[in-house]
Amino acid sequence: MGALAAINRVSGRAKTAVSAFVGLCALHLGSQMVEPDGLVAELTQPLLMPALGATLLTATDDRGRLVRWTLCALAASWLGDTIPRFLEGDPAFLSLIGCFLLAQLAYIAGFWPFRREALPVQRPLTALGYLAALVGMVAWCREGAGALLAPVIVYGLNLSAMAALSTGVSTKAGIGGAIFLVSDSLIALHAFADIELPYRSFWVMSTYLAAQSLIVRAVVERPRSETGAWG
Template sequence: MSAKQLKTVFLLFLGCSFLQLFGVGFGYAPLIKFTKPLLMPLLALYWWGASGGMNEGLRRLLAVGLLFAAVGDTLLLFDGQTSFFLAGMGAFFLMQLCYIAAFWGLSRGRQGLLVRRPYVLLLLLAFYGLLVWELWPGLGGGMQVPVLVYGLAIMSMAAAAIHLYGILDHRSFRLLVGGALWFIVSDSLLALNRFTSDKMDYEAVPFIIMFTYLLAQTLIVVALIHWKQVGQKG
Protein backbone atom coordinates (compact mmCIF):
# COMPACT_ATOMS: atom_id res chain seq x y z
CA MET A 1 0.00 0.00 0.00
CA SER A 2 1.44 3.37 -1.00
CA ALA A 3 1.96 6.23 1.43
CA LYS A 4 -0.89 8.13 -0.20
CA GLN A 5 -3.25 5.18 0.18
CA LEU A 6 -2.24 4.73 3.81
CA LYS A 7 -2.91 8.39 4.49
CA THR A 8 -6.32 8.11 2.83
CA VAL A 9 -7.27 5.06 4.91
CA PHE A 10 -6.16 6.74 8.13
CA LEU A 11 -8.08 9.91 7.28
CA LEU A 12 -11.17 7.77 6.60
CA PHE A 13 -10.72 6.19 10.02
CA LEU A 14 -10.38 9.60 11.66
CA GLY A 15 -13.43 10.85 9.76
CA CYS A 16 -15.55 7.87 10.84
CA SER A 17 -14.28 8.32 14.40
CA PHE A 18 -15.36 11.97 14.38
CA LEU A 19 -18.79 11.07 13.02
CA GLN A 20 -19.16 8.28 15.58
CA LEU A 21 -18.27 10.62 18.43
CA PHE A 22 -20.61 13.26 17.03
CA GLY A 23 -23.41 10.69 16.89
CA VAL A 24 -22.72 9.48 20.43
CA GLY A 25 -22.41 13.00 21.78
CA PHE A 26 -25.72 14.12 20.30
CA GLY A 27 -27.55 10.79 20.58
CA TYR A 28 -28.03 10.38 16.83
CA ALA A 29 -28.55 6.62 16.49
CA PRO A 30 -28.48 6.31 12.65
CA LEU A 31 -25.01 7.88 12.53
CA ILE A 32 -23.78 5.66 15.35
CA LYS A 33 -25.06 2.50 13.66
CA PHE A 34 -23.61 3.48 10.29
CA THR A 35 -20.09 4.41 11.42
CA LYS A 36 -19.39 2.04 14.32
CA PRO A 37 -18.97 -1.15 12.24
CA LEU A 38 -16.53 0.69 9.94
CA LEU A 39 -14.09 1.92 12.58
CA MET A 40 -11.96 -1.13 13.37
CA PRO A 41 -11.90 -2.55 9.80
CA LEU A 42 -10.46 0.79 8.64
CA LEU A 43 -7.89 0.77 11.45
CA ALA A 44 -7.05 -2.87 10.65
CA LEU A 45 -6.55 -1.97 6.99
CA TYR A 46 -4.27 0.90 7.99
CA TRP A 47 -2.32 -1.41 10.30
CA TRP A 48 -1.92 -4.06 7.61
CA GLY A 49 -0.68 -1.56 5.06
CA ALA A 50 1.69 0.24 7.42
CA SER A 51 3.16 -2.85 9.09
CA GLY A 52 4.62 -4.49 5.99
CA GLY A 53 8.02 -5.99 6.74
CA MET A 54 7.23 -6.68 10.38
CA ASN A 55 6.96 -10.14 11.91
CA GLU A 56 4.02 -11.85 10.20
CA GLY A 57 2.77 -13.36 13.44
CA LEU A 58 2.54 -9.92 15.03
CA ARG A 59 0.86 -8.45 11.95
CA ARG A 60 -1.77 -11.17 11.84
CA LEU A 61 -2.48 -11.20 15.56
CA LEU A 62 -3.11 -7.47 15.69
CA ALA A 63 -5.16 -7.49 12.48
CA VAL A 64 -7.31 -10.38 13.69
CA GLY A 65 -7.68 -8.68 17.06
CA LEU A 66 -8.95 -5.51 15.39
CA LEU A 67 -11.43 -7.55 13.35
CA PHE A 68 -12.70 -9.23 16.52
CA ALA A 69 -13.13 -5.71 17.90
CA ALA A 70 -15.19 -4.82 14.82
CA VAL A 71 -17.45 -7.81 15.54
CA GLY A 72 -17.75 -6.71 19.16
CA ASP A 73 -18.56 -3.14 18.17
CA THR A 74 -21.33 -4.34 15.89
CA LEU A 75 -22.83 -6.71 18.46
CA LEU A 76 -22.82 -4.01 21.13
CA LEU A 77 -25.07 -1.91 18.93
CA PHE A 78 -27.75 -4.32 20.17
CA ASP A 79 -26.57 -4.49 23.78
CA GLY A 80 -30.09 -3.91 25.06
CA GLN A 81 -30.34 -7.70 24.81
CA THR A 82 -28.12 -9.62 27.22
CA SER A 83 -27.28 -12.27 24.60
CA PHE A 84 -25.84 -9.63 22.25
CA PHE A 85 -23.90 -8.01 25.08
CA LEU A 86 -22.39 -11.37 26.04
CA ALA A 87 -21.53 -12.13 22.42
CA GLY A 88 -19.92 -8.71 22.08
CA MET A 89 -17.93 -9.29 25.25
CA GLY A 90 -16.82 -12.64 23.84
CA ALA A 91 -15.56 -10.96 20.67
CA PHE A 92 -13.60 -8.43 22.72
CA PHE A 93 -12.25 -11.25 24.88
CA LEU A 94 -10.83 -12.88 21.74
CA MET A 95 -9.40 -9.51 20.74
CA GLN A 96 -7.65 -9.26 24.10
CA LEU A 97 -6.19 -12.75 23.64
CA CYS A 98 -4.79 -11.68 20.26
CA TYR A 99 -3.22 -8.59 21.81
CA ILE A 100 -1.78 -10.58 24.71
CA ALA A 101 -0.20 -13.06 22.29
CA ALA A 102 1.14 -10.24 20.12
CA PHE A 103 2.71 -8.34 23.03
CA TRP A 104 4.18 -11.40 24.74
CA GLY A 105 5.57 -12.50 21.39
CA LEU A 106 7.60 -9.29 21.24
CA SER A 107 9.29 -10.13 24.55
CA ARG A 108 10.15 -13.72 23.65
CA GLY A 109 13.75 -14.46 24.64
CA ARG A 110 14.20 -11.06 26.30
CA GLN A 111 13.88 -10.00 29.91
CA GLY A 112 10.95 -7.63 30.23
CA LEU A 113 9.90 -5.45 33.15
CA LEU A 114 7.73 -8.00 34.95
CA VAL A 115 10.67 -10.38 35.27
CA ARG A 116 12.71 -7.66 36.98
CA ARG A 117 9.87 -6.02 38.91
CA PRO A 118 6.98 -8.47 39.33
CA TYR A 119 5.41 -6.28 42.01
CA VAL A 120 4.11 -4.03 39.21
CA LEU A 121 1.43 -6.69 38.71
CA LEU A 122 0.06 -5.89 42.16
CA LEU A 123 -1.13 -2.48 40.96
CA LEU A 124 -3.17 -4.05 38.17
CA LEU A 125 -4.51 -6.76 40.46
CA ALA A 126 -5.47 -4.16 43.08
CA PHE A 127 -7.41 -2.14 40.52
CA TYR A 128 -9.05 -5.32 39.21
CA GLY A 129 -10.09 -6.29 42.73
CA LEU A 130 -11.57 -2.87 43.48
CA LEU A 131 -13.47 -2.84 40.21
CA VAL A 132 -14.93 -6.32 40.78
CA TRP A 133 -15.88 -5.35 44.34
CA GLU A 134 -17.77 -2.32 43.00
CA LEU A 135 -19.46 -4.26 40.18
CA TRP A 136 -20.32 -7.47 42.01
CA PRO A 137 -23.67 -6.46 43.58
CA GLY A 138 -25.04 -5.56 40.15
CA LEU A 139 -23.81 -8.64 38.30
CA GLY A 140 -26.80 -10.90 37.84
CA GLY A 141 -28.20 -13.17 35.18
CA GLY A 142 -25.04 -15.16 34.68
CA MET A 143 -22.79 -12.12 34.17
CA GLN A 144 -20.40 -12.83 37.05
CA VAL A 145 -18.12 -15.29 35.26
CA PRO A 146 -17.98 -13.43 31.91
CA VAL A 147 -17.11 -10.15 33.63
CA LEU A 148 -14.47 -11.78 35.85
CA VAL A 149 -12.85 -13.56 32.90
CA TYR A 150 -12.92 -10.52 30.64
CA GLY A 151 -11.49 -8.38 33.43
CA LEU A 152 -8.57 -10.78 33.83
CA ALA A 153 -8.02 -10.70 30.08
CA ILE A 154 -7.79 -6.92 29.84
CA MET A 155 -5.51 -6.74 32.89
CA SER A 156 -3.30 -9.40 31.30
CA MET A 157 -3.19 -7.37 28.09
CA ALA A 158 -2.04 -4.32 30.07
CA ALA A 159 0.54 -6.43 31.91
CA ALA A 160 1.87 -7.76 28.60
CA ALA A 161 2.24 -4.18 27.35
CA ILE A 162 3.98 -3.00 30.54
CA HIS A 163 6.32 -5.99 30.33
CA LEU A 164 7.79 -4.49 27.12
CA TYR A 165 9.61 -1.74 29.03
CA GLY A 166 13.24 -1.88 27.89
CA ILE A 167 12.31 -3.95 24.84
CA LEU A 168 10.50 -1.29 22.83
CA ASP A 169 11.97 2.17 22.38
CA HIS A 170 10.68 4.65 24.94
CA ARG A 171 8.17 6.44 22.72
CA SER A 172 6.66 3.22 21.36
CA PHE A 173 6.44 1.86 24.90
CA ARG A 174 4.67 4.96 26.21
CA LEU A 175 2.20 4.90 23.34
CA LEU A 176 1.49 1.19 23.79
CA VAL A 177 1.03 1.34 27.54
CA GLY A 178 -1.07 4.47 27.12
CA GLY A 179 -3.32 2.52 24.76
CA ALA A 180 -3.59 -0.39 27.18
CA LEU A 181 -4.44 1.86 30.12
CA TRP A 182 -7.01 3.87 28.16
CA PHE A 183 -8.59 0.53 27.25
CA ILE A 184 -8.95 -0.24 30.94
CA VAL A 185 -10.48 3.19 31.53
CA SER A 186 -12.98 2.74 28.70
CA ASP A 187 -14.09 -0.75 29.66
CA SER A 188 -14.23 0.12 33.36
CA LEU A 189 -16.51 3.07 32.66
CA LEU A 190 -18.68 0.88 30.43
CA ALA A 191 -18.98 -1.78 33.13
CA LEU A 192 -19.68 0.72 35.92
CA ASN A 193 -22.29 2.45 33.79
CA ARG A 194 -24.02 -0.82 32.98
CA PHE A 195 -23.82 -2.80 36.21
CA THR A 196 -23.73 -0.44 39.19
CA SER A 197 -27.03 0.26 40.90
CA ASP A 198 -26.43 4.02 40.92
CA LYS A 199 -25.51 4.26 37.25
CA MET A 200 -23.47 7.27 36.22
CA ASP A 201 -26.24 9.56 35.08
CA TYR A 202 -24.10 11.88 33.00
CA GLU A 203 -24.78 12.58 29.35
CA ALA A 204 -21.05 12.67 28.65
CA VAL A 205 -20.37 9.10 29.83
CA PRO A 206 -21.13 7.30 26.50
CA PHE A 207 -18.99 9.88 24.68
CA ILE A 208 -16.09 9.38 27.10
CA ILE A 209 -16.36 5.58 26.78
CA MET A 210 -16.22 5.74 22.98
CA PHE A 211 -13.50 8.42 22.91
CA THR A 212 -11.21 6.47 25.25
CA TYR A 213 -11.87 3.25 23.31
CA LEU A 214 -10.90 4.85 20.00
CA LEU A 215 -7.89 6.49 21.62
CA ALA A 216 -6.78 3.14 23.05
CA GLN A 217 -7.01 1.26 19.77
CA THR A 218 -5.29 4.05 17.85
CA LEU A 219 -2.42 4.34 20.33
CA ILE A 220 -1.78 0.58 20.23
CA VAL A 221 -1.59 0.58 16.42
CA VAL A 222 0.49 3.76 16.24
CA ALA A 223 2.89 2.45 18.91
CA LEU A 224 3.76 -0.67 16.96
CA ILE A 225 4.04 1.21 13.67
CA HIS A 226 6.40 3.69 15.35
CA TRP A 227 8.45 0.78 16.69
CA LYS A 228 8.79 -0.51 13.15
CA GLN A 229 9.85 2.91 11.88
CA VAL A 230 12.63 3.29 14.45
CA GLY A 231 14.07 -0.05 13.42
CA GLN A 232 12.36 -2.38 15.92
CA LYS A 233 15.08 -1.77 18.47
CA GLY A 234 14.63 -1.60 22.20
Protein backbone atom coordinates in the same frame (compact mmCIF):
# COMPACT_ATOMS: atom_id res chain seq x y z
CA MET B 1 -7.26 8.98 17.15
CA GLY B 2 -4.97 12.02 16.70
CA ALA B 3 -1.93 9.84 17.32
CA LEU B 4 -2.33 7.98 14.04
CA ALA B 5 -2.37 11.23 12.08
CA ALA B 6 1.25 11.70 13.12
CA ILE B 7 2.45 8.52 11.39
CA ASN B 8 4.97 9.65 8.82
CA ARG B 9 4.41 7.40 5.83
CA VAL B 10 5.26 8.03 2.19
CA SER B 11 2.49 5.75 0.96
CA GLY B 12 -0.48 7.68 -0.37
CA ARG B 13 -2.69 4.75 0.55
CA ALA B 14 -1.55 4.96 4.17
CA LYS B 15 -2.30 8.69 4.32
CA THR B 16 -5.72 8.09 2.79
CA ALA B 17 -6.48 5.32 5.29
CA VAL B 18 -5.41 7.47 8.24
CA SER B 19 -7.50 10.40 6.99
CA ALA B 20 -10.53 8.15 6.55
CA PHE B 21 -10.13 6.75 10.06
CA VAL B 22 -9.68 10.17 11.67
CA GLY B 23 -12.71 11.51 9.75
CA LEU B 24 -14.86 8.56 10.86
CA CYS B 25 -13.73 9.04 14.47
CA ALA B 26 -14.64 12.72 14.38
CA LEU B 27 -18.04 11.98 12.85
CA HIS B 28 -18.79 9.18 15.28
CA LEU B 29 -17.67 11.03 18.41
CA GLY B 30 -19.55 14.13 17.34
CA SER B 31 -22.70 12.06 16.93
CA GLN B 32 -22.14 10.54 20.38
CA MET B 33 -22.21 14.03 21.86
CA VAL B 34 -25.40 15.03 20.03
CA GLU B 35 -27.42 11.81 19.68
CA PRO B 36 -25.72 8.69 21.11
CA ASP B 37 -28.42 6.32 19.86
CA GLY B 38 -28.95 8.10 16.57
CA LEU B 39 -28.50 6.87 13.03
CA VAL B 40 -25.06 8.42 12.47
CA ALA B 41 -23.62 6.78 15.57
CA GLU B 42 -25.17 3.44 14.60
CA LEU B 43 -23.86 3.57 11.05
CA THR B 44 -20.34 4.76 11.81
CA GLN B 45 -19.43 2.45 14.71
CA PRO B 46 -19.09 -0.73 12.60
CA LEU B 47 -16.79 1.15 10.20
CA LEU B 48 -14.24 2.25 12.80
CA MET B 49 -12.20 -0.92 13.29
CA PRO B 50 -12.07 -1.81 9.56
CA ALA B 51 -10.75 1.71 8.92
CA LEU B 52 -8.16 1.32 11.67
CA GLY B 53 -7.20 -2.07 10.28
CA ALA B 54 -6.69 -0.45 6.88
CA THR B 55 -4.30 2.07 8.43
CA LEU B 56 -2.27 -0.79 9.89
CA LEU B 57 -2.19 -2.71 6.61
CA THR B 58 -1.16 0.30 4.54
CA ALA B 59 1.33 1.72 7.06
CA THR B 60 3.32 -1.52 7.43
CA ASP B 61 5.18 -3.52 4.82
CA ASP B 62 5.54 -6.66 6.90
CA ARG B 63 3.02 -9.27 8.01
CA GLY B 64 4.87 -10.55 11.06
CA ARG B 65 3.35 -12.05 14.17
CA LEU B 66 2.65 -8.76 15.92
CA VAL B 67 0.92 -7.20 12.92
CA ARG B 68 -1.19 -10.27 12.21
CA TRP B 69 -2.35 -10.75 15.77
CA THR B 70 -3.18 -7.06 15.97
CA LEU B 71 -5.30 -7.41 12.84
CA CYS B 72 -7.05 -10.38 14.50
CA ALA B 73 -7.70 -8.22 17.58
CA LEU B 74 -9.18 -5.45 15.43
CA ALA B 75 -11.39 -7.98 13.62
CA ALA B 76 -12.69 -9.34 16.94
CA SER B 77 -13.25 -5.78 18.14
CA TRP B 78 -15.28 -5.13 15.00
CA LEU B 79 -17.46 -8.12 15.87
CA GLY B 80 -17.88 -6.67 19.37
CA ASP B 81 -18.95 -3.35 17.87
CA THR B 82 -21.41 -5.02 15.52
CA ILE B 83 -23.00 -8.22 16.86
CA PRO B 84 -24.53 -6.89 20.13
CA ARG B 85 -26.70 -4.40 18.24
CA PHE B 86 -28.69 -7.35 16.86
CA LEU B 87 -29.36 -8.81 20.33
CA GLU B 88 -30.94 -7.65 23.58
CA GLY B 89 -30.40 -8.11 27.32
CA ASP B 90 -27.90 -10.67 28.63
CA PRO B 91 -27.22 -12.23 25.18
CA ALA B 92 -26.15 -8.82 23.87
CA PHE B 93 -23.81 -8.24 26.81
CA LEU B 94 -22.39 -11.78 26.64
CA SER B 95 -21.71 -11.38 22.91
CA LEU B 96 -19.93 -8.11 23.69
CA ILE B 97 -17.77 -9.78 26.34
CA GLY B 98 -17.12 -12.79 24.11
CA CYS B 99 -15.99 -10.78 21.10
CA PHE B 100 -13.76 -8.48 23.09
CA LEU B 101 -12.36 -11.45 25.01
CA LEU B 102 -11.20 -12.78 21.64
CA ALA B 103 -9.69 -9.36 20.94
CA GLN B 104 -7.79 -9.37 24.23
CA LEU B 105 -6.55 -12.91 23.62
CA ALA B 106 -5.31 -11.88 20.18
CA TYR B 107 -3.47 -8.92 21.66
CA ILE B 108 -1.99 -11.15 24.36
CA ALA B 109 -0.73 -13.55 21.66
CA GLY B 110 0.80 -10.66 19.74
CA PHE B 111 2.41 -9.05 22.79
CA TRP B 112 3.68 -12.30 24.33
CA PRO B 113 7.15 -12.26 22.69
CA PHE B 114 7.78 -8.89 24.39
CA ARG B 115 6.79 -10.07 27.87
CA ARG B 116 10.31 -9.78 29.28
CA GLU B 117 10.25 -6.06 28.51
CA ALA B 118 6.86 -5.55 30.16
CA LEU B 119 6.67 -3.22 33.14
CA PRO B 120 5.43 -5.83 35.64
CA VAL B 121 8.49 -7.97 34.79
CA GLN B 122 10.96 -5.10 34.87
CA ARG B 123 9.35 -3.53 37.96
CA PRO B 124 7.25 -6.20 39.72
CA LEU B 125 5.53 -3.70 42.03
CA THR B 126 3.73 -2.16 39.05
CA ALA B 127 1.77 -5.42 38.73
CA LEU B 128 -0.10 -4.31 41.84
CA GLY B 129 -1.61 -1.43 39.88
CA TYR B 130 -3.15 -3.75 37.30
CA LEU B 131 -4.31 -6.11 40.03
CA ALA B 132 -5.86 -3.23 41.97
CA ALA B 133 -7.73 -2.06 38.86
CA LEU B 134 -9.14 -5.55 38.34
CA VAL B 135 -10.11 -6.07 41.98
CA GLY B 136 -11.68 -2.63 42.16
CA MET B 137 -13.78 -3.18 39.04
CA VAL B 138 -14.98 -6.60 40.24
CA ALA B 139 -15.80 -5.21 43.69
CA TRP B 140 -17.88 -2.40 42.19
CA CYS B 141 -19.70 -4.75 39.81
CA ARG B 142 -20.07 -7.84 42.03
CA GLU B 143 -23.53 -7.12 43.40
CA GLY B 144 -25.08 -5.96 40.15
CA ALA B 145 -23.48 -8.55 37.86
CA GLY B 146 -25.28 -11.54 39.36
CA ALA B 147 -24.97 -14.55 37.04
CA LEU B 148 -22.70 -12.54 34.72
CA LEU B 149 -20.02 -12.11 37.39
CA ALA B 150 -17.94 -15.10 36.23
CA PRO B 151 -17.70 -13.92 32.59
CA VAL B 152 -16.88 -10.42 33.83
CA ILE B 153 -14.02 -11.78 35.98
CA VAL B 154 -12.64 -13.91 33.13
CA TYR B 155 -12.75 -10.93 30.79
CA GLY B 156 -11.22 -8.64 33.42
CA LEU B 157 -8.31 -11.03 33.96
CA ASN B 158 -7.52 -11.13 30.26
CA LEU B 159 -7.97 -7.38 29.85
CA SER B 160 -5.55 -6.74 32.73
CA ALA B 161 -3.07 -9.24 31.27
CA MET B 162 -3.26 -7.52 27.88
CA ALA B 163 -2.72 -4.10 29.46
CA ALA B 164 0.29 -5.35 31.42
CA LEU B 165 1.85 -7.12 28.41
CA SER B 166 1.30 -4.11 26.15
CA THR B 167 3.95 -2.23 28.12
CA GLY B 168 6.54 -4.61 26.67
CA VAL B 169 5.81 -3.41 23.13
CA SER B 170 6.40 0.28 23.87
CA THR B 171 5.31 3.12 26.11
CA LYS B 172 2.62 4.08 23.59
CA ALA B 173 1.20 0.57 23.58
CA GLY B 174 1.27 0.53 27.39
CA ILE B 175 -0.70 3.77 27.53
CA GLY B 176 -3.14 2.32 25.02
CA GLY B 177 -3.57 -0.80 27.15
CA ALA B 178 -4.19 1.29 30.26
CA ILE B 179 -6.78 3.41 28.44
CA PHE B 180 -8.49 0.21 27.28
CA LEU B 181 -8.85 -0.69 30.95
CA VAL B 182 -10.50 2.67 31.62
CA SER B 183 -12.86 2.35 28.66
CA ASP B 184 -14.10 -1.11 29.59
CA SER B 185 -14.38 -0.12 33.25
CA LEU B 186 -16.75 2.67 32.23
CA ILE B 187 -18.94 0.10 30.47
CA ALA B 188 -18.91 -2.28 33.44
CA LEU B 189 -19.63 0.42 36.01
CA HIS B 190 -22.59 1.64 33.99
CA ALA B 191 -23.96 -1.87 33.38
CA PHE B 192 -23.56 -3.25 36.90
CA ALA B 193 -23.03 -0.39 39.35
CA ASP B 194 -25.55 2.11 37.92
CA ILE B 195 -22.85 4.77 37.62
CA GLU B 196 -23.92 7.24 34.96
CA LEU B 197 -21.46 9.80 33.63
CA PRO B 198 -22.52 12.80 31.55
CA TYR B 199 -21.93 11.93 27.88
CA ARG B 200 -21.04 8.38 28.92
CA SER B 201 -21.17 7.00 25.37
CA PHE B 202 -18.80 9.71 24.17
CA TRP B 203 -16.27 8.91 26.91
CA VAL B 204 -16.51 5.17 26.33
CA MET B 205 -15.96 5.50 22.60
CA SER B 206 -13.30 8.20 22.81
CA THR B 207 -11.19 6.15 25.24
CA TYR B 208 -11.79 2.99 23.19
CA LEU B 209 -10.63 4.67 19.99
CA ALA B 210 -7.66 6.29 21.69
CA ALA B 211 -6.61 2.92 23.13
CA GLN B 212 -6.86 1.07 19.84
CA SER B 213 -5.13 3.90 17.95
CA LEU B 214 -2.19 4.02 20.33
CA ILE B 215 -1.74 0.25 20.17
CA VAL B 216 -1.82 0.29 16.36
CA ARG B 217 0.67 3.16 16.20
CA ALA B 218 2.97 1.26 18.55
CA VAL B 219 2.75 -1.81 16.32
CA VAL B 220 3.53 0.29 13.24
CA GLU B 221 6.56 1.78 14.97
CA ARG B 222 8.14 -1.54 15.99
CA PRO B 223 11.09 -2.37 13.72
CA ARG B 224 10.25 -5.04 11.17
CA SER B 225 12.95 -7.33 12.61
CA GLU B 226 11.13 -7.33 15.96
CA THR B 227 7.59 -8.10 14.80
CA GLY B 228 8.32 -11.82 14.46
CA ALA B 229 7.03 -14.55 12.20
CA TRP B 230 3.48 -15.79 12.30
CA GLY B 231 2.96 -18.35 15.04
